[in-house]
Amino acid sequence: MLIQKPPAISAREITVEELYRERRRFLRGGAAVALAATLPAATSAARAATFHQGVNDFGDLPDGGFGTDEELTPFDKVTTYNNFYEFSTDKAGPAELSGDFEPRPWTVAVEGEAENARRWDVDELIRRFPPQERVYRLRCVEAWSMVIPWVGFPLADLIKESKPTSRAKFVEFRTLHDPERMPGQRPGLFGNVLDWPYVEGLRMDEAAHPLTILGVGLYGRFLPNQNGAPLRLVVPWKYGFKSIKSIVTIRLSEKQPRNTWNIQAPREYGFYSNVNPEVAHPRWSQARERRIGEWKKRPTLPFNGYAEQVAHLYAGMDLHKHF
Numbered sequence: 001m002l003i004q005k006p007p008a009i010s011a012r013e014i015t016v017e018e019l020y021r022e023r024r025r026f027l028r029g030g031a032a033v034a035l036a037a038t039l040p041a042a043t044s045a046a047r048a049a050t051f052h053q054g055v056n057d058f059g060d061l062p063d064g065g066f067g068t069d070e071e072l073t074p075f076d077k078v079t080t081y082n083n084f085y086e087f088s089t090d091k092a093g094p095a096e097l098s099g100d101f102e103p104r105p106w107t108v109a110v111e112g113e114a115e116n117a118r119r120w121d122v123d124e125l126i127r128r129f130p131p132q133e134r135v136y137r138l139r140c141v142e143a144w145s146m147v148i149p150w151v152g153f154p155l156a157d158l159i160k161e162s163k164p165t166s167r168a169k170f171v172e173f174r175t176l177h178d179p180e181r182m183p184g185q186r187p188g189l190f191g192n193v194l195d196w197p198y199v200e201g202l203r204m205d206e207a208a209h210p211l212t213i214l215g216v217g218l219y220g221r222f223l224p225n226q227n228g229a230p231l232r233l234v235v236p237w238k239y240g241f242k243s244i245k246s247i248v249t250i251r252l253s254e255k256q257p258r259n260t261w262n263i264q265a266p267r268e269y270g271f272y273s274n275v276n277p278e279v280a281h282p283r284w285s286q287a288r289e290r291r292i293g294e295w296k297k298r299p300t301l302p303f304n305g306y307a308e309q310v311a312h313l314y315a316g317m318d319l320h321k322h323f
């Protein structure tokens with residue numbers, strides 16, 4: 001009998017999903033194993049600085065630009081100080097309560113005003129749009145900030161692939177609504193604090209701006225659950241709440257969508273939510289921020305320091321009115 005030898009599988013042929021499962025097994029087993037060894041990682045020493053404990057789930061990541069030389073917020077802070085109300089309203093809660101959440105298999109529906117409306121498996125998206133590294137500042141509306149080495153791809157690429165119709169003026173995003181898997185959505189203690197599912201929106205030019213990415217990882221790793229696995233938005237010039245986590249629907253629409261925090265408290269949170277030191281929140285100033293890990297507060301920059309790239313999008317708009 002002739003037993004055919006299986007062809008040698010090159011690392012490139014290992015599917016993203018298999019790789020993810022493999023990593024999850026290791027992590028659950030408590031062993032910190034660098035799967036990077038199975039990938040053709042041609043990573044320079046400088047780039048390796050943005051990995052945590054040498055783990056590199058995505059292979060050699062091209063630098064997506066727009067970076068900053070500012071010190072990175074340590075991995076442990078980025079993954080234990082979170083806002084993710086689907087799990088907890090407490091900053092430490094998401095890391096503690098999201099461990100059992102399974103972010104795969106996962107599909108993302110692109111719908112609405114798109115000729116190529118369709119459903120994508122998240123790993124198909126990652127293969128179709130190879131991720132890059134983007135070191136961005138994240139400024140929370142609560143006046144703290146971090147510097148995070150994200151892994152993601154431009155949302156513009158997916159929008160283009162989806163062929164928006166001439167009526168597509170906005171992009172609306174929706175988080176998974178599944179109280180079985182997301183304890184914060186269960187009625188009870190804080191299950192009613194927000195209207196589920198969490199929704200967000202961007203104007204089409206903001207969504208298609210090269211700074212706007214769909215994040216699929218950080219520090220070279222698959223996105224930890226508490227940071228919005230398996231796929232979240234990252235819009236670095238806006239307050240953190242615009243960067244919606246665990247996305248299941250991306251809808252191109254003609255009308256400006258509502259967004260969760262605007263629905264919750266319209267006087268406090270607008271649709272645009274551009275980082276703006278000159279426009280105070282009704283209950284606190286936005287002029288300064290605490291970089292996580294630092295004591296002395298730093299001044300907050302207009303558009304979170306990305307004014308050169310995005311200020312033109314708002315030319316002629318009254319940003320006190322459109323906060």
Ligand SMILES: Nc1nc2c(c(=O)[nH]1)N[C@H]1C(S)=C(S)[C@@H](COP(=O)(O)O)O[C@H]1N2
Nearest residue numbers: 082083084085140175198240241243244245
């Ligand atoms: N679905 C969902 N997305 C969300 C949130 C949330 O509660 N639910 N919190 C937002 C807020 S307020 C911030 S500051 C960022 C925090 O992202 P991080 O935990 O990865 O730093 O996620 C945003 N995305």
Ligand SMILES: [Mo]
Nearest residue numbers: 140141240241
């Ligand atoms: Mo936030």
